[in-house]
Amino acid sequence: MAVNARIGIVWRGARESREVPPRLVPVFEALEALGMTAEAAPYDEEADMALRAQLLGCDGVLVWVDPLDKGRDRNGLDALLRDIAARGVWVSAHPDVILRIGTKEVLHVARGLSCGGDTALYRTAAALRREFPARLAAGTRVLKQYRGNGGQGVWKVASLPGDRVRLQEATHRDGTAEEMPLAAFLDRCESYFTGEGRLIDQAFQPRIVDGMIRCYMCGGRLAGFARQFPPRYGETIAPEETFGLPAAKTMLPPDAPEFQDLRRKLEHEWTPRLCRLVGLDEASLPALWDADFLFGEGPGQFVLCEINASCVTPFPPEAPPLIAQAVARAVGGAPRR
Secondary structure (H helix, E strand, O other), X not given: OOOOOEEEEEEEOOOOOOOOOHHHHHHHHHHHHOOOEEEXXXXXXXXXXXXXXXXXXXXXXXXXXXXXXXXXXXXXXHHHHHHHHHOOOEEEOOHHHHHHHOOOHHHHHHHHOOOOOOEEEEOOXXXXXXXXXXXXXXXXXXXXXXXXXXXXXXXXXXXXXXOEEEEEEOOOOOOOOEEEEHHHHHHHHHHHHOOOOOEEEXXXXXXXXXXXXXXXXXXXXXXXXXXXOOOOEOEOOOHHHOOOOOOOOEEEOOOOHHHHHHHHHHHHHHHXXXXXXXXXXXXXXXXXXXXXXXXXOOOOOEEEEEEEOOOOOOOOOOHHHHHHHHHHHHHOOOOOO
16 A cells, blocks of 8 residues: 655755765665655754754655764754654664664674673773783674774774784775784774773684675564675685685575575574563564674584664665555554655
8 A cells, every 4th residue: 555655865965966875776666666755864964953844754764874974973963863753754774773783782682592692891991901812812702883884893802812802994905914012002992982882792703715795684584684795715724724705695585595594593583682682672673684694613603793774785685665655554543744
């Protein structure tokens, strides 16, 4: 059934330019196929009041804006989105939902799930200095800042003789590494604790040499997969040489036979349990989000390494119709403002 609703689609861009990014065109088309009016609503910090006025005239809003972008964050946008949501506009993903499932802290919250594992949380630089060296002594660790994207502030830390460490940041796709004293690295990490900052600490997964699986979700339903491979995949590569993965992804449909066990666990076990852990119901889940998994050490084992809910792109061709259906369920029957 057609839904009479106006839906604003937000991305970071100049307000004077309403040209839709190609990656979002299928979302516009899917919304309009269900009778909704999709509006371009680019976000510019200097013109946020104009955006606020536009979005208050909408029934719902879909948002694609990274947590960090060229030194800018989402604080202003998130405040705007909270305000319009409080006034009755449906927002996906709502900033408070992102804080529950879309930051790296969710890895610590989910550590008790079968896709969780050896994960610690440091809320202060003092806690990091006190607790991290002992964990590092037991094996290579991965430190992740609370909010970020594109591998920013994600470090693989390996212990070296003489209280030194070998470091790789996930922004580097070519195996670039540096060495320094552990104490100097911990000094560097102090910047991650400003404001709401904290660091999440996971055991390094050696099967990163086999790549990663991204699971695209529309609410509680899987929309498709992406298979991501490390450089020189297929060659014999030592795990210590691999960390940041290339951006290229191979999209796979939701019924890809090799990942049906992962799909079953995600839809019927992990997502419902995660919702209970963070205090969300399925209806509050974003219209589009994704969960990234590495292969665990045993057959059929997977390890959660990230959830993205702020700006999920690219996405499989099966996703836009499911996004539109999720929007229609959320705003169906809502009067135009």
